[in-house]
Amino acid sequence: MIISCVAIDDEPLALDLVCKFIEQTSFLKLEGKFTSAVEALAFINANDIQLVLMDIQMPDLSGMELARVLDGKKDKADTRIIFATAYNQFAIEGYKVDALDYLLKPYSYEEFLKAVTKAYNYFERIDRPKIQSNTVEETQTDYIFLKVEYQLVKVKLDDITHVEAYKDYVKVHLASRPNPLLSLTSLKSMEELLPSDQFMRVHRSFIISLAHIDSVSKNEINIGQNSIHVGENYKSAFLEFMSRWMS
Template identity: 35%
Template sequence: MNDKISCIITDDEPYARKGLQGYIEKISFLDLKGSCEDALQLNSLLEEEPVDLLFLDIQMPLFTGIEFLKTLRNPPKVIFTTAYAQYAIQGFELEVMDYLLKPISYERFFKAATKAKEYFALKARPDESTAYLFVKSNGKFEKIVFADILFIEGMENYVAIQLKDKRIVTHSTIKSLLEKLPARQFIQTHKSYVIGIDKIDRIEGNLLHIQKYQIPISKYLRKVVMTALIT
């Protein structure tokens, strides 16, 4: 990918399109390729010119943004721009990059755009899936590959690291171990749990499902967790 992120605005409200276009023109690393009124126009434009990023409204005539996104086999990354907060969970399930609630301030828009820039910059880097650390367990040092961690459970002065194929217990605390993990890959959901963000299969109420395991979301951390998962 070149230095700029190609993008398209889709919103049935003219003032919303104009506002987003004005924001994009102020950001040097965004390259606006088109502005659409609905999903049908967007589909035609994508057939002519694929882009990196969509600024996509949800409630539109004919197709909602969510319905349209589900039809795409290899969709671009998406930032939802909507007046409706209730679609946040569906946004997470569709792996959208961010979820902007109208009216959208320039500061909030710039933050979402910067997040997209960081994502594409990271994507262009060499594979980091083999990053690891060593922990002491049962008198020996075990290599823990970050990509293999499903979740971490705190147990007073010990933590249990649940991997894809085994469970390793080490003398540590949730706090000290979390400081060693990459922030974009892990998040604390409860005073006793840290999870691998990309390992979540689904969310039901205050429970995260990771394979056969159910991980609680603390009511005090729920807002932070849901925001992080969506973004």
């Protein structure tokens, strides 16, 4: 899936940065870049644009005002917004217009990728009912993208058995391959990225896939050949899950 997007920012350096991030992200296609929200609005209304990445404070028409105009003119499912601004006081107001995410300048590519991955997952979910298939094919369409070395790797959620903290990286263990993927991110970022109904953090160094649990003994979770200890701070949440699982 490729997401069509535009970038809007009245600061040329900020606009260049977000365009650079868009162009190095495999599932995004930059359709236009604008320093004026008024010009961007005309372009969005005339084209099939799914994602708008924009600043909030701009002359003539602010990002928040543009968001309200789009909300009134287009189906919410058609065009979604990610805000990028240097002022964190706009965060609450940003969520009032149902923004997908809110990036605080200056932001890194990792933070950008995390935000646009939310957009990818959103558009894939709403497109799923439209896909009809008469053959017995793979129907799982839930993915995340991981930065592995110098590329983005698409990883199926149901292939992930567990995630392990490793220095400044995480090791993402997969059922389909013997060696884990090593990604430059934090376990906290992975916890926020992975859906909570499928994954659970059970230790300061581990997140597990609930579907891949083979057995549980005392405070140990067994996934394949791996035994993962349940940390003290995570016991109550895990025991609650176990009580629902066994009922």
